[in-house]
Amino acid sequence: MRLEAREVVKVLGKTRALDGASFSTGDQQKVVTLLGPSGGGKSTLLRVLGCLLVADEGDVMVDGAHLPHEEKEALQVRRGNGFVFQGYNLFPHLSALENVALPLREVHGWTQEKARMRALEMLERLGLADHHTKRPAQLSGGQQQRAAIARALAPKPSLLLLDEPTSALDPVMTGEVLDVVSELADVGQQIVLATHEVSFARKVSDWVIFLAQGKVIESRPATDFFANPESQPARDYLAGLGRYR
Protein backbone atom coordinates (compact mmCIF):
# COMPACT_ATOMS: atom_id res chain seq x y z
CA MET A 1 0.00 0.00 0.00
CA ARG A 2 0.88 3.63 -0.30
CA LEU A 3 -0.34 6.08 2.32
CA GLU A 4 -0.40 9.85 1.87
CA ALA A 5 -1.63 12.76 3.94
CA ARG A 6 -1.69 16.47 3.22
CA GLU A 7 -2.09 19.02 6.00
CA VAL A 8 -4.47 16.80 7.97
CA VAL A 9 -6.18 18.42 10.95
CA LYS A 10 -8.34 16.52 13.41
CA VAL A 11 -9.71 18.24 16.50
CA LEU A 12 -10.84 16.02 19.36
CA GLY A 13 -12.62 18.02 22.04
CA LYS A 14 -10.38 21.03 22.45
CA THR A 15 -7.07 19.52 21.37
CA ARG A 16 -5.74 19.47 17.84
CA ALA A 17 -4.84 15.79 17.88
CA LEU A 18 -3.56 16.13 14.33
CA ASP A 19 -2.29 19.59 13.55
CA GLY A 20 -1.34 19.73 9.90
CA ALA A 21 0.13 16.25 9.49
CA SER A 22 1.66 15.56 6.07
CA PHE A 23 3.61 12.59 4.77
CA SER A 24 3.73 10.03 2.04
CA THR A 25 5.08 6.52 2.14
CA GLY A 26 6.76 4.65 -0.68
CA ASP A 27 4.73 2.30 -2.87
CA GLN A 28 4.04 -1.31 -1.93
CA GLN A 29 4.68 -0.93 1.79
CA LYS A 30 3.37 -3.96 3.68
CA VAL A 31 3.82 -2.83 7.29
CA VAL A 32 3.68 0.86 8.15
CA THR A 33 4.45 1.69 11.77
CA LEU A 34 3.43 4.84 13.60
CA LEU A 35 5.87 5.79 16.34
CA GLY A 36 6.10 8.70 18.71
CA PRO A 37 5.42 9.86 22.23
CA SER A 38 1.98 9.37 23.81
CA GLY A 39 -0.37 12.16 22.88
CA GLY A 40 1.57 12.80 19.71
CA GLY A 41 -1.27 11.81 17.39
CA LYS A 42 -0.47 8.15 16.57
CA SER A 43 -3.88 6.80 17.55
CA THR A 44 -5.72 9.61 15.82
CA LEU A 45 -3.73 9.21 12.59
CA LEU A 46 -4.35 5.46 12.68
CA ARG A 47 -8.10 6.08 13.02
CA VAL A 48 -8.09 8.59 10.19
CA LEU A 49 -6.16 6.21 7.93
CA GLY A 50 -8.68 3.45 8.70
CA CYS A 51 -11.66 5.80 8.20
CA LEU A 52 -12.80 5.32 11.79
CA LEU A 53 -12.49 9.10 12.08
CA VAL A 54 -12.77 11.58 9.24
CA ALA A 55 -10.29 14.44 9.01
CA ASP A 56 -11.62 17.94 9.74
CA GLU A 57 -9.27 19.43 7.18
CA GLY A 58 -6.75 18.14 4.69
CA ASP A 59 -6.61 15.15 2.47
CA VAL A 60 -5.78 11.50 3.06
CA MET A 61 -5.11 8.94 0.34
CA VAL A 62 -4.73 5.18 0.48
CA ASP A 63 -3.24 3.75 -2.71
CA GLY A 64 -4.10 6.98 -4.49
CA ALA A 65 -7.79 6.92 -3.50
CA HIS A 66 -9.05 9.89 -1.49
CA LEU A 67 -10.70 8.99 1.80
CA PRO A 68 -14.22 10.41 2.15
CA HIS A 69 -15.11 13.28 4.46
CA GLU A 70 -18.72 12.14 4.95
CA GLU A 71 -19.60 9.63 7.68
CA LYS A 72 -21.83 7.60 5.35
CA GLU A 73 -19.11 6.96 2.79
CA ALA A 74 -16.52 6.58 5.55
CA LEU A 75 -18.58 3.68 6.94
CA GLN A 76 -18.28 1.88 3.61
CA VAL A 77 -14.51 2.33 3.48
CA ARG A 78 -14.20 1.40 7.16
CA ARG A 79 -16.03 -1.86 6.53
CA GLY A 80 -13.14 -2.92 4.31
CA ASN A 81 -10.65 -2.48 7.17
CA GLY A 82 -9.98 -4.36 10.39
CA PHE A 83 -9.18 -2.72 13.72
CA VAL A 84 -7.58 -3.90 16.94
CA PHE A 85 -7.21 -1.52 19.88
CA GLN A 86 -5.34 -1.44 23.15
CA GLY A 87 -7.78 -3.68 24.89
CA TYR A 88 -11.33 -4.18 26.08
CA ASN A 89 -12.76 -3.93 22.60
CA LEU A 90 -14.46 -7.32 22.42
CA PHE A 91 -18.18 -7.31 23.16
CA PRO A 92 -18.41 -8.69 26.72
CA HIS A 93 -21.94 -10.09 26.36
CA LEU A 94 -21.01 -12.31 23.39
CA SER A 95 -18.89 -15.46 23.16
CA ALA A 96 -15.59 -15.33 21.29
CA LEU A 97 -17.32 -17.07 18.37
CA GLU A 98 -20.18 -14.56 18.26
CA ASN A 99 -17.74 -11.67 18.54
CA VAL A 100 -16.25 -12.81 15.25
CA ALA A 101 -19.38 -14.13 13.53
CA LEU A 102 -21.83 -11.32 14.31
CA PRO A 103 -20.13 -8.63 12.18
CA LEU A 104 -19.72 -11.16 9.35
CA ARG A 105 -23.47 -11.72 9.29
CA GLU A 106 -24.73 -8.24 10.02
CA VAL A 107 -22.12 -6.07 8.30
CA HIS A 108 -20.86 -8.28 5.51
CA GLY A 109 -24.08 -10.17 4.81
CA TRP A 110 -22.70 -13.69 5.24
CA THR A 111 -25.05 -16.59 5.95
CA GLN A 112 -25.29 -18.00 9.46
CA GLU A 113 -23.36 -21.14 8.51
CA LYS A 114 -20.67 -19.45 6.45
CA ALA A 115 -20.04 -16.87 9.20
CA ARG A 116 -19.82 -19.60 11.83
CA MET A 117 -17.35 -21.65 9.81
CA ARG A 118 -15.19 -18.63 9.10
CA ALA A 119 -15.24 -17.58 12.76
CA LEU A 120 -14.21 -21.06 13.89
CA GLU A 121 -11.47 -21.13 11.27
CA MET A 122 -10.09 -17.77 12.41
CA LEU A 123 -10.23 -18.65 16.11
CA GLU A 124 -8.46 -21.91 15.40
CA ARG A 125 -5.80 -20.12 13.39
CA LEU A 126 -5.18 -17.83 16.35
CA GLY A 127 -4.95 -20.73 18.80
CA LEU A 128 -8.36 -20.25 20.37
CA ALA A 129 -10.08 -23.39 19.06
CA ASP A 130 -10.88 -24.59 22.60
CA HIS A 131 -12.12 -21.22 23.74
CA HIS A 132 -14.74 -20.23 21.18
CA THR A 133 -17.69 -20.60 23.57
CA LYS A 134 -16.08 -18.45 26.25
CA ARG A 135 -16.99 -14.86 26.94
CA PRO A 136 -14.18 -12.28 26.93
CA ALA A 137 -14.04 -12.14 30.74
CA GLN A 138 -13.14 -15.85 30.75
CA LEU A 139 -10.15 -15.29 28.46
CA SER A 140 -6.68 -14.01 29.39
CA GLY A 141 -5.59 -10.62 28.09
CA GLY A 142 -3.50 -12.20 25.36
CA GLN A 143 -6.34 -14.50 24.32
CA GLN A 144 -8.69 -11.52 24.22
CA GLN A 145 -6.37 -9.65 21.90
CA ARG A 146 -5.98 -12.71 19.68
CA ALA A 147 -9.77 -13.02 19.54
CA ALA A 148 -9.91 -9.33 18.63
CA ILE A 149 -7.40 -9.98 15.85
CA ALA A 150 -9.50 -12.93 14.67
CA ARG A 151 -12.54 -10.65 14.52
CA ALA A 152 -10.64 -7.98 12.62
CA LEU A 153 -9.20 -10.47 10.10
CA ALA A 154 -12.31 -12.59 9.52
CA PRO A 155 -13.85 -10.42 6.77
CA LYS A 156 -10.47 -10.38 4.96
CA PRO A 157 -9.74 -6.67 5.39
CA SER A 158 -7.47 -4.93 2.94
CA LEU A 159 -5.87 -3.01 5.81
CA LEU A 160 -5.37 -4.28 9.35
CA LEU A 161 -4.94 -1.36 11.77
CA LEU A 162 -3.52 -2.11 15.21
CA ASP A 163 -3.50 0.63 17.84
CA GLU A 164 -1.01 -0.25 20.58
CA PRO A 165 -2.32 -3.82 20.67
CA THR A 166 0.01 -4.85 23.49
CA SER A 167 -0.05 -1.80 25.77
CA ALA A 168 -2.41 -3.42 28.26
CA LEU A 169 -0.62 -6.77 28.31
CA ASP A 170 2.16 -8.30 30.40
CA PRO A 171 5.40 -9.36 28.63
CA VAL A 172 4.31 -12.97 28.04
CA MET A 173 0.98 -11.97 26.51
CA THR A 174 2.73 -9.21 24.57
CA GLY A 175 4.93 -11.91 23.05
CA GLU A 176 1.87 -14.00 22.08
CA VAL A 177 0.26 -11.08 20.29
CA LEU A 178 3.42 -9.84 18.57
CA ASP A 179 4.06 -13.38 17.26
CA VAL A 180 0.66 -13.26 15.61
CA VAL A 181 1.29 -9.84 14.09
CA SER A 182 4.64 -10.89 12.71
CA GLU A 183 3.12 -14.05 11.18
CA LEU A 184 0.47 -11.91 9.52
CA ALA A 185 3.15 -9.63 8.12
CA ASP A 186 4.98 -12.68 6.79
CA VAL A 187 1.94 -13.88 4.86
CA GLY A 188 1.54 -10.47 3.29
CA GLN A 189 -1.28 -8.85 5.29
CA GLN A 190 -1.13 -5.04 4.89
CA ILE A 191 -0.73 -3.62 8.39
CA VAL A 192 -0.73 -0.17 9.96
CA LEU A 193 0.62 -0.43 13.49
CA ALA A 194 0.87 2.14 16.26
CA THR A 195 3.13 0.89 19.01
CA HIS A 196 5.78 1.62 21.63
CA GLU A 197 7.44 -1.77 21.07
CA VAL A 198 10.38 -0.34 19.17
CA SER A 199 12.40 -3.53 18.85
CA PHE A 200 9.36 -5.27 17.40
CA ALA A 201 8.71 -2.34 15.07
CA ARG A 202 12.30 -2.53 13.89
CA LYS A 203 11.79 -6.19 13.01
CA VAL A 204 8.50 -6.01 11.08
CA SER A 205 8.21 -2.49 9.69
CA ASP A 206 8.77 -1.49 6.09
CA TRP A 207 8.09 2.19 6.69
CA VAL A 208 8.03 4.38 9.82
CA ILE A 209 6.02 7.52 10.43
CA PHE A 210 7.22 9.41 13.50
CA LEU A 211 4.71 11.82 15.04
CA ALA A 212 4.91 14.35 17.83
CA GLN A 213 2.46 17.08 18.83
CA GLY A 214 0.08 16.26 16.02
CA LYS A 215 2.65 16.65 13.27
CA VAL A 216 4.64 14.14 11.24
CA ILE A 217 8.30 14.69 12.05
CA GLU A 218 9.78 11.88 9.98
CA SER A 219 8.42 9.54 7.31
CA ARG A 220 11.04 7.16 6.00
CA PRO A 221 11.85 3.53 5.22
CA ALA A 222 12.17 1.66 8.50
CA THR A 223 15.78 0.61 8.04
CA ASP A 224 16.83 4.23 7.44
CA PHE A 225 14.81 5.51 10.36
CA PHE A 226 16.18 3.09 12.91
CA ALA A 227 19.76 3.29 11.61
CA ASN A 228 19.83 7.04 11.54
CA PRO A 229 16.89 9.04 12.95
CA GLU A 230 17.20 12.54 11.54
CA SER A 231 15.22 14.64 13.99
CA GLN A 232 16.07 15.37 17.61
CA PRO A 233 12.63 14.25 18.93
CA ALA A 234 12.98 10.88 17.22
CA ARG A 235 16.51 10.41 18.57
CA ASP A 236 15.31 11.36 22.08
CA TYR A 237 12.34 9.02 21.77
CA LEU A 238 14.39 6.02 20.69
CA ALA A 239 17.08 6.72 23.27
CA GLY A 240 14.43 7.07 26.00
CA LEU A 241 12.75 3.79 25.12
CA GLY A 242 16.08 1.98 24.77
CA ARG A 243 17.34 3.00 28.17
CA TYR A 244 15.81 0.07 30.06
CA ARG A 245 15.67 -2.60 27.37
Added chain:
Amino acid sequence: MARLKPTDTPTGRQTALWTLLWLALAALVLWIVFPSTYRWHWDAFWQYKNLFFRGFLTMLGISLVAMVLSVLVGFSLMLGGRAPWIPLRVAATGYVTLMRGTPLLVVLLLGYYGVVSPLNLCSALVAGTALLALFEAAYLAEIFRGALESISASQREAARAVGFNLIQTYRFVLIPQAVRRTLPGVAGELVSLVKSSSLLSVLGIEEVTQVTRLLNSRNYTALEGFIPLALAYLAVTLPLTWWANRLERRFAYET
Protein backbone atom coordinates in the same frame (compact mmCIF):
# COMPACT_ATOMS: atom_id res chain seq x y z
CA MET B 1 -24.66 -17.57 65.64
CA ALA B 2 -22.41 -17.34 62.62
CA ARG B 3 -21.62 -13.80 61.57
CA LEU B 4 -22.08 -13.02 57.89
CA LYS B 5 -19.78 -10.96 55.77
CA PRO B 6 -21.64 -8.27 53.78
CA THR B 7 -21.44 -10.34 50.60
CA ASP B 8 -22.53 -13.65 52.16
CA THR B 9 -26.07 -14.89 51.67
CA PRO B 10 -27.89 -16.92 54.31
CA THR B 11 -29.20 -20.34 53.27
CA GLY B 12 -32.82 -20.76 52.24
CA ARG B 13 -33.61 -22.59 55.48
CA GLN B 14 -32.12 -19.88 57.66
CA THR B 15 -34.02 -17.22 55.75
CA ALA B 16 -37.29 -19.13 55.98
CA LEU B 17 -36.84 -19.79 59.70
CA TRP B 18 -36.16 -16.20 60.57
CA THR B 19 -38.93 -14.92 58.31
CA LEU B 20 -41.42 -17.11 60.14
CA LEU B 21 -40.09 -16.07 63.54
CA TRP B 22 -40.31 -12.38 62.72
CA LEU B 23 -43.83 -12.79 61.28
CA ALA B 24 -44.90 -14.60 64.43
CA LEU B 25 -43.48 -11.80 66.54
CA ALA B 26 -45.31 -9.19 64.46
CA ALA B 27 -48.56 -11.15 64.85
CA LEU B 28 -48.03 -11.32 68.58
CA VAL B 29 -47.49 -7.56 68.82
CA LEU B 30 -50.66 -6.94 66.80
CA TRP B 31 -52.59 -9.33 68.99
CA ILE B 32 -51.44 -7.55 72.15
CA VAL B 33 -52.16 -4.09 70.75
CA PHE B 34 -55.63 -4.94 69.39
CA PRO B 35 -57.00 -7.43 71.91
CA SER B 36 -60.26 -6.05 73.20
CA THR B 37 -60.77 -2.74 71.48
CA TYR B 38 -61.09 -4.19 67.99
CA ARG B 39 -63.96 -6.44 66.97
CA TRP B 40 -63.27 -8.46 63.89
CA HIS B 41 -66.01 -8.84 61.24
CA TRP B 42 -64.37 -11.08 58.69
CA ASP B 43 -67.75 -12.50 57.70
CA ALA B 44 -68.98 -9.07 56.61
CA PHE B 45 -66.01 -8.65 54.34
CA TRP B 46 -66.06 -12.26 53.13
CA GLN B 47 -69.51 -11.75 51.59
CA TYR B 48 -68.00 -9.32 49.13
CA LYS B 49 -64.96 -11.37 48.18
CA ASN B 50 -66.02 -11.43 44.52
CA LEU B 51 -66.17 -7.65 44.41
CA PHE B 52 -62.74 -7.49 46.02
CA PHE B 53 -61.38 -9.99 43.53
CA ARG B 54 -62.77 -7.97 40.63
CA GLY B 55 -61.00 -4.91 42.03
CA PHE B 56 -57.83 -6.96 42.25
CA LEU B 57 -58.13 -7.95 38.58
CA THR B 58 -58.73 -4.31 37.63
CA MET B 59 -55.55 -3.33 39.50
CA LEU B 60 -53.68 -6.11 37.73
CA GLY B 61 -54.98 -5.01 34.33
CA ILE B 62 -54.14 -1.35 34.96
CA SER B 63 -50.65 -2.31 36.11
CA LEU B 64 -49.90 -4.59 33.16
CA VAL B 65 -51.07 -2.10 30.54
CA ALA B 66 -49.28 0.78 32.30
CA MET B 67 -46.07 -1.27 32.55
CA VAL B 68 -45.92 -2.01 28.84
CA LEU B 69 -46.87 1.55 27.97
CA SER B 70 -44.39 3.11 30.42
CA VAL B 71 -41.49 1.01 29.11
CA LEU B 72 -42.29 2.03 25.52
CA VAL B 73 -42.76 5.70 26.36
CA GLY B 74 -39.76 5.71 28.70
CA PHE B 75 -37.55 4.23 26.00
CA SER B 76 -38.78 6.80 23.46
CA LEU B 77 -38.16 9.61 25.96
CA MET B 78 -34.61 8.35 26.49
CA LEU B 79 -34.01 8.28 22.74
CA GLY B 80 -35.63 11.73 22.44
CA GLY B 81 -33.26 13.04 25.10
CA ARG B 82 -30.33 11.91 22.93
CA ALA B 83 -31.79 13.14 19.65
CA PRO B 84 -29.64 15.31 17.39
CA TRP B 85 -32.47 17.92 17.08
CA ILE B 86 -32.61 20.55 19.79
CA PRO B 87 -36.45 20.93 20.01
CA LEU B 88 -36.95 17.19 20.50
CA ARG B 89 -34.17 16.96 23.04
CA VAL B 90 -35.50 19.93 25.04
CA ALA B 91 -39.02 18.48 24.96
CA ALA B 92 -37.94 15.04 26.14
CA THR B 93 -35.64 16.20 28.94
CA GLY B 94 -38.12 18.93 29.99
CA TYR B 95 -40.92 16.39 30.21
CA VAL B 96 -38.80 14.04 32.32
CA THR B 97 -37.76 16.85 34.66
CA LEU B 98 -41.33 18.14 35.12
CA MET B 99 -42.84 14.70 35.68
CA ARG B 100 -40.17 13.68 38.16
CA GLY B 101 -40.76 16.88 40.09
CA THR B 102 -44.53 16.46 40.39
CA PRO B 103 -46.38 14.07 42.75
CA LEU B 104 -48.37 11.36 40.96
CA LEU B 105 -51.50 12.43 42.84
CA VAL B 106 -51.20 15.92 41.37
CA VAL B 107 -50.54 14.51 37.89
CA LEU B 108 -53.68 12.38 38.16
CA LEU B 109 -55.90 15.18 39.47
CA LEU B 110 -54.60 17.76 37.02
CA GLY B 111 -54.54 15.38 34.08
CA TYR B 112 -58.01 14.00 34.67
CA TYR B 113 -60.00 16.91 36.09
CA GLY B 114 -57.97 19.51 34.22
CA VAL B 115 -57.67 17.95 30.78
CA VAL B 116 -59.37 14.61 30.17
CA SER B 117 -62.68 15.23 31.91
CA PRO B 118 -63.48 18.75 30.55
CA LEU B 119 -62.59 17.66 27.02
CA ASN B 120 -64.51 14.41 27.46
CA LEU B 121 -61.58 12.45 26.04
CA CYS B 122 -61.99 9.03 27.60
CA SER B 123 -63.10 7.14 30.69
CA ALA B 124 -61.41 7.60 34.04
CA LEU B 125 -60.02 4.08 33.79
CA VAL B 126 -58.24 4.72 30.48
CA ALA B 127 -57.09 8.19 31.55
CA GLY B 128 -55.81 6.96 34.90
CA THR B 129 -53.88 4.09 33.32
CA ALA B 130 -52.35 6.37 30.71
CA LEU B 131 -51.40 9.03 33.27
CA LEU B 132 -49.81 6.40 35.49
CA ALA B 133 -47.80 5.10 32.52
CA LEU B 134 -46.75 8.61 31.46
CA PHE B 135 -45.65 9.35 35.02
CA GLU B 136 -43.56 6.18 35.45
CA ALA B 137 -42.12 6.59 31.95
CA ALA B 138 -40.18 9.64 33.13
CA TYR B 139 -38.41 7.56 35.78
CA LEU B 140 -37.78 4.69 33.37
CA ALA B 141 -36.29 7.11 30.83
CA GLU B 142 -33.72 8.14 33.42
CA ILE B 143 -32.92 4.52 34.28
CA PHE B 144 -32.46 3.70 30.58
CA ARG B 145 -30.29 6.76 30.06
CA GLY B 146 -28.09 5.91 33.02
CA ALA B 147 -27.58 2.35 31.81
CA LEU B 148 -26.77 3.39 28.28
CA GLU B 149 -24.34 6.08 29.37
CA SER B 150 -22.57 3.66 31.69
CA ILE B 151 -21.39 1.62 28.69
CA SER B 152 -17.85 2.66 27.95
CA ALA B 153 -16.84 4.69 24.93
CA SER B 154 -14.52 1.87 23.87
CA GLN B 155 -17.58 -0.32 23.21
CA ARG B 156 -19.04 2.32 20.89
CA GLU B 157 -15.73 2.60 19.13
CA ALA B 158 -15.43 -1.18 18.81
CA ALA B 159 -18.92 -1.26 17.31
CA ARG B 160 -17.98 1.40 14.77
CA ALA B 161 -14.72 -0.40 14.06
CA VAL B 162 -16.42 -3.67 13.08
CA GLY B 163 -18.54 -1.63 10.68
CA PHE B 164 -21.84 -1.35 12.55
CA ASN B 165 -23.98 1.66 11.67
CA LEU B 166 -25.80 3.60 14.39
CA ILE B 167 -28.84 1.32 14.51
CA GLN B 168 -26.72 -1.85 14.56
CA THR B 169 -24.58 -0.33 17.31
CA TYR B 170 -27.66 0.18 19.48
CA ARG B 171 -29.20 -3.17 18.57
CA PHE B 172 -26.21 -5.48 18.93
CA VAL B 173 -23.88 -3.70 21.33
CA LEU B 174 -25.44 -1.00 23.49
CA ILE B 175 -28.95 -2.22 24.24
CA PRO B 176 -28.06 -5.86 25.07
CA GLN B 177 -25.48 -4.63 27.56
CA ALA B 178 -27.72 -1.87 28.89
CA VAL B 179 -30.68 -4.20 29.46
CA ARG B 180 -28.92 -6.13 32.16
CA ARG B 181 -27.84 -2.95 33.89
CA THR B 182 -31.40 -1.59 33.82
CA LEU B 183 -33.02 -4.70 35.29
CA PRO B 184 -32.72 -3.89 39.00
CA GLY B 185 -33.85 -0.30 38.43
CA VAL B 186 -36.69 -1.22 36.08
CA ALA B 187 -37.94 -3.95 38.40
CA GLY B 188 -37.97 -1.49 41.28
CA GLU B 189 -39.84 1.01 39.13
CA LEU B 190 -42.42 -1.55 38.03
CA VAL B 191 -43.02 -2.59 41.64
CA SER B 192 -43.48 1.07 42.42
CA LEU B 193 -45.92 1.36 39.50
CA VAL B 194 -48.09 -1.46 40.89
CA LYS B 195 -48.22 0.25 44.26
CA SER B 196 -48.83 3.68 42.74
CA SER B 197 -51.86 2.32 40.89
CA SER B 198 -53.65 2.52 44.26
CA LEU B 199 -53.73 6.29 43.79
CA LEU B 200 -56.05 5.83 40.82
CA SER B 201 -58.77 5.45 43.46
CA VAL B 202 -58.94 9.25 43.64
CA LEU B 203 -60.45 9.22 40.14
CA GLY B 204 -63.19 6.89 41.34
CA ILE B 205 -61.81 3.93 39.38
CA GLU B 206 -62.93 0.72 41.01
CA GLU B 207 -59.55 -0.85 41.43
CA VAL B 208 -58.77 -2.83 44.54
CA THR B 209 -57.99 0.08 46.87
CA GLN B 210 -61.16 1.93 45.93
CA VAL B 211 -63.23 -1.27 46.25
CA THR B 212 -61.74 -1.91 49.69
CA ARG B 213 -62.58 1.61 50.85
CA LEU B 214 -66.16 1.21 49.59
CA LEU B 215 -66.56 -2.16 51.28
CA ASN B 216 -65.09 -0.88 54.53
CA SER B 217 -67.50 2.03 54.68
CA ARG B 218 -70.42 -0.18 53.77
CA ASN B 219 -69.60 -2.80 56.44
CA TYR B 220 -68.09 -0.57 59.11
CA THR B 221 -64.90 -2.60 58.89
CA ALA B 222 -61.27 -1.47 58.54
CA LEU B 223 -58.49 -4.00 59.03
CA GLU B 224 -60.64 -6.76 57.50
CA GLY B 225 -60.30 -4.81 54.29
CA PHE B 226 -56.84 -3.31 54.62
CA ILE B 227 -55.03 -6.54 55.52
CA PRO B 228 -56.30 -8.39 52.42
CA LEU B 229 -55.52 -5.21 50.47
CA ALA B 230 -51.87 -5.28 51.58
CA LEU B 231 -51.68 -8.99 50.77
CA ALA B 232 -53.20 -8.36 47.33
CA TYR B 233 -50.44 -5.90 46.46
CA LEU B 234 -47.74 -8.19 47.86
CA ALA B 235 -49.14 -11.03 45.74
CA VAL B 236 -48.17 -8.98 42.70
CA THR B 237 -45.04 -7.16 43.85
CA LEU B 238 -43.18 -10.07 45.47
CA PRO B 239 -43.26 -12.38 42.42
CA LEU B 240 -42.24 -9.39 40.30
CA THR B 241 -39.22 -8.85 42.54
CA TRP B 242 -38.25 -12.53 42.47
CA TRP B 243 -38.61 -12.66 38.72
CA ALA B 244 -36.38 -9.60 38.35
CA ASN B 245 -33.72 -11.18 40.58
CA ARG B 246 -33.77 -14.32 38.47
CA LEU B 247 -33.45 -12.35 35.24
CA GLU B 248 -30.59 -10.39 36.71
CA ARG B 249 -28.73 -13.61 37.50
CA ARG B 250 -29.45 -15.01 34.05
CA PHE B 251 -28.00 -11.95 32.34
CA ALA B 252 -25.02 -11.87 34.69
CA TYR B 253 -21.65 -11.89 32.98
CA GLU B 254 -18.49 -10.24 34.03
CA THR B 255 -17.30 -7.20 32.15
